[in-house]
Structure formats: C-alpha cells, structure tokens
Amino acid sequence: MTRTIQSLAEISKPYDALFCDLWGCLHNGVAPFPEAVAALQGFRAQGGKVVLLTNAPRPAKFVIEALDRMGCPRDAYDLVVSSGDAAQDAMFAGAVGKKVWHLGPTKDDGFFTEIPEEWQGQAEITRVDFEEAEGIVCTGPFDEDTEVPEDYRPKFLLAKTRELPMLCANPDIVVDMGEKRIYCAGALAALYEEMGGDAMYFGKPHPPIYDLARRKLARLGGVDDARILAVGDGINTDVPGAAGEGIDCLFVTGGLAHDQFGPDRDNPDPELLRGWLGARQQDPLYTIGTLR
Numbered sequence: 001m002t003r004t005i006q007s008l009a010e011i012s013k014p015y016d017a018l019f020c021d022l023w024g025c026l027h028n029g030v031a032p033f034p035e036a037v038a039a040l041q042g043f044r045a046q047g048g049k050v051v052l053l054t055n056a057p058r059p060a061k062f063v064i065e066a067l068d069r070m071g072c073p074r075d076a077y078d079l080v081v082s083s084g085d086a087a088q089d090a091m092f093a094g095a096v097g098k099k100v101w102h103l104g105p106t107k108d109d110g111f112f113t114e115i116p117e118e119w120q121g122q123a124e125i126t127r128v129d130f131e132e133a134e135g136i137v138c139t140g141p142f143d144e145d146t147e148v149p150e151d152y153r154p155k156f157l158l159a160k161t162r163e164l165p166m167l168c169a170n171p172d173i174v175v176d177m178g179e180k181r182i183y184c185a186g187a188l189a190a191l192y193e194e195m196g197g198d199a200m201y202f203g204k205p206h207p208p209i210y211d212l213a214r215r216k217l218a219r220l221g222g223v224d225d226a227r228i229l230a231v232g233d234g235i236n237t238d239v240p241g242a243a244g245e246g247i248d249c250l251f252v253t254g255g256l257a258h259d260q261f262g263p264d265r266d267n268p269d270p271e272l273l274r275g276w277l278g279a280r281q282q283d284p285l286y287t288i289g290t291l292r
Contacts, residue, residue, distance in 0.1 A: 002287045008039040011286055017223040018043060019053040019213060021232035024255025025291050029177035032072040035292035040076040049220055051213050055083040055203040057139035057169035057185055062110045078220060081213040083203025084111055087169040090202055092119040096135025096167045099128045104139030111139055136166040138189055144182045149191040156192050166192050166199040171237060205241030239282050251284035252291055266290050
C-alpha cells in the first residue's frame with residue numbers, strides 16, 4: 001500500500017536521481033511552484049541529480065527556454081528529457097515516412113527545425129500538406145485553447161482510409177494551463193486509434209523516453225535503477241511508466257487528479273486515495289499532496 005509523505009526529504013536518502021515530471025509537479029504551465037523548486041534544489045544540494053522528464057512535444061532546448069520564461073531557476077535541475085526528444089529520433093529515423101503532415105500549433109515548429117546533432121546532414125524529413133503526406137506527426141491540436149479531439153474526426157477518417165501512421169509526440173491526454181484544462185496530442189492519438197488508425201508513442205509511460213533519460217544521465221556518471229525515484233502526477237503516464245521500468249514512484253495527488261482526494265490539496269484523504277488507486281490497479285510506493 002502506498003505511503004503518504006509530507007516532504008521529498010523524508011524519503012530522498014536512498015535515491016541518487018529523480019525523474020521528475022513538470023506540469024502539475026514543478027509548475028502549472030504559467031508559474032513554478034516555490035515549494036517544489038525548493039525540494040528539487042534541496043535534493044541537488046545533497047548530491048542528487050534531477051532529470052526533468054516531461055511529455056512536452058518539443059525538444060529539451062525549448063522546454064528549458066519555457067522554464068526560464070516562467071522564472072524556474074536552473075539550479076533546480078540537471079537535465080531535461082522530453083517526449084519531443086524521443087519522438088524526434090523516431091521521426092528522423094523514418095518511422096512515419098519522409099513526407100509528414102504536422103498536426104500541432106506553430107509553437108511546436110522546433111520539433112522539425114531543431115535537428116539533433118546525431119541527425120545533422122542525414123535528416124530528410126519534409127513537412128507537406130495532408131494530401132501529400134506519408135505519415136502524421138501530432139504534437140497537439142492546432143488551437144489548444146478552443147479545439148477538442150472530435151473536431152478532427154473527419155480528417156482522421158481520411159487519414160485512416162489512406163493508412164497514414166501517426167507519431168504522437170506527447171502521450172498526455174490533458175494538462176492544466178493555470179486554471180484551464182487543455183487537450184494534448186495523446187487525446188488526438190487515442191481518437192485516431194479508436195477509429196482504427198495506427199499511432200506510435202515515445203513519451204511516458206512508454207520505454208523510449210526512459211531509455212533516453214538513462215543515456216543522458218549516464219553522461220553525468222550514471223545511476224542504478226534501484227536508486228532512481230520517479231515523481232509525477234499522471235496516473236496513466238508517470239505511475240505505470242515507472243512501474244514498467246522497475247523504478248520507485250512518488251505520486252503527486254495535487255496535480256491532474258487533485259479534485260479526487262478531498263478539499264485539502266496538500267493532504268489527500270487516505271480513504272479516497274486508497275479507493276481511487278485501487279480502482280485503477282496502481283500502487284505507487286509513495287504519495288504526496290504537492291511536491292515540497
């Protein structure tokens with residue numbers, strides 16, 4: 001049964017590295033959470049490594065720039081590894097063809113323009129109109145403020161008829177942007193699969209993003225899996241992803257599912273938490289209201 005804790009420091013001693021989620025844990029899409037920042041800084045001050053492991057569909061460079069704009073200090077983390085990084089590798093390897101239709105907002109253009117060093121000079125991916133595409137790269141809705149997955153049903157029907165594979169650069173279904181909940185690429189990919197289309201995923205809870213995080217962490221000295229703690233608020237991403245990788249998990253209840261555990265965001269109701277986790281057949285080693 002999950003153990004509810006009051007602070008990261010309470011259980012941090014056995015761990016040398018964190019794989020920490022962003023949205024709902026470190027920030028809300030608008031501003032960082034001061035207590036979460038302090039917790040990560042404290043972990044690093046004791047010699048730990050912090051890898052920010054995010055399902056953002058953009059390469060790490062752009063995630064870091066967004067964190068800078070929010071005012072998140074760089075001494076709160078060592079590395080950023082994104083779903084965008086892992087999905088980029090697949091795209092440049094030709095997973096959905098050489099001519100792709102980009103379904104996503106213009107803020108995700110860096111997915112195509114920021115070519116990783118290992119693919120420089122050999123990446124031949126071209127963005128084309130839907131009618132010319134060999135595959136789809138989905139980073140989210142075109143307009144995340146107003147659109148819902150059902151808006152894409154007609155286009156997906158045509159894509160399925162043409163047997164276009166979809167690369168989903170962000171498996172998340174929704175995230176909270178401040179007080180507003182918006183749909184992510186994962187919601188669109190789920191609809192496409194429901195309609196009979198073929199979608200591929202590279203972020204949490206799928207292995208590629210964890211493999212990439214380990215490779216990047218190895219450059220800092222490497223850490224055994226038994227000494228890595230995953231931190232996240234995604235019951236369908238962070239928690240099963242950690243379980244699948246054999247990594248201990250700290251589930252943050254005050255994120256996406258905060259309204260399921262009583263009125264006190266910092267202190268989830270034990271009975272509500274137990275029933276909610278049981279219904280989803282998930283049992284993270286630790287639980288905390290908000291990262292602190």
